[in-house]
Amino acid sequence: MSVTPIRRTRHGDSRISPIFLGIVAVMAVSGWAVWTEFASDHGFAVFLFVVSGWVVSLCLHEYAHARSALHSGDISIGEKGYLTLNPLKYTHALLSIVLPVVFVIMGGIGLPGGAVFIERGRIRGRWRHSLISAAGPLVNLLFAVLLMLPFALGAVDTWPTEFLAALAFLAMLQVTAAVLNLLPVPGLDGYGIVEPWLSYQTRRQVEPFAQFGLLAVFGVLWIPSVNVKFFDAVYTVMGWFHVPEDYIRFGYTLFRFWKN
Template identity: 45%
Template sequence: MRPSPVFLGILALTVAGGVMAAFGDVSSILLRDRDPLLIAGVVIFVAAGWVASLSLHEFGHAMVAYRGGDYSVAHKGYLTLDVRKYTDPVLSIVLPLVFLIIGGIPLPGGAVWINRGALRSRGTSSWVSLAGPLSNLAVGAALALVVALVPMSGGLVAAMSYLALLQVVTFILNILPIPGLDGWGAIEPYLPPQARAFGAQIRPWAPIILFAILWFFKPANAALWDGAYSIFDALGGNRFGASAGASLFRFWD
């Protein structure tokens, strides 16, 4: 259950990005020629921080499963926070980061394989599914709280606020009761066999259809972000900082 060197390295990269953002020229945010150090810092902080949050998300699933009776997660390395144990490098890291950079929509990334039959109850199985999204919400709340309480440079405010907002978006997406997402996993133990069988059939395609809708149907995309900002505001998030962070992260836009 010790954090792996890979996870510690990702945290170190996140910190390095934060230092770069902190020393970047914040006055250039509204200018056409923005400070390269500021842009690089925000990009590194958000991208590396998002990968770190992916590890925490999957660790949340695994830890609750372990405490709920599935001890196989320890042998699979899921309790080490090593992102390599949860992911396919292209499908789980590269592709989601591309979507994040292009459209700002954080796709669900990795996955842990849980032996649901070893879990003690249906309630435990539901909490295993909920633990991942709740970890994203906790990370978002922690980042928003740090921004609100700790004096820091504008560049770091932008980077942390935008990453906090992305955590909230990730929470909302994962909590939806759609096959293939954690929200479905939370209710699946209580569904009749026919519904579970139907969910298993459409599981590979349902998330793809969801993201196609979010990508091409503007009202759905707007509803997602409106909901995210409502939760973000409730957490005390800095809207101006999140907007500046999004602008810097997609610096070419």
């Protein structure tokens, strides 16, 4: 009788990637430039801060999926490089990084895409499958709360306006990402949460539409009436943390520096 050895995650499999650290450095430096007004062009500095911050959140989003899968039984996660936070290790860099950044530039909407390949057959229990799907959006929610805390604590009266505007816009992206990604639409994490509880026949019928879910949601948001109601709801949520709508809009204006 032969025994197949179980490959466990090595220390090197979870070492933080220099690429991710470089993106964090861009976020820190550009944030400092906005805060100190070191950059003569606030718009470009805000653009770098928001884009790098958005990519950082995307990496953390996918890392949360991967880490949850690892602890749920998929020990292949480490060798795939998902625990290094390196965005180049994702199975679909286009869906995870490029398209979400394009969505932000085009419409100011945060829509992360799924990109880590999880060997679901290694995982037992419907609750574990649901938790793996929920982990990503929960990271976006946590990131959003951290970004909105300065407003809740009264930073509007003391912090630089341009920096707060950048924070407000980046926080709005996190809120939209969490809300939209929790929708039970095939291809999004919201559907991944409920999928384990559906019948096998239903899952098979829905499966062909998963590849179009992300684009379908983005397309629906281009409908003016839907867009207005959606952002009214987002602003309401951010209002709970005393984030002024004017700061969000100002941040988006600064972000689109090429329009100024």
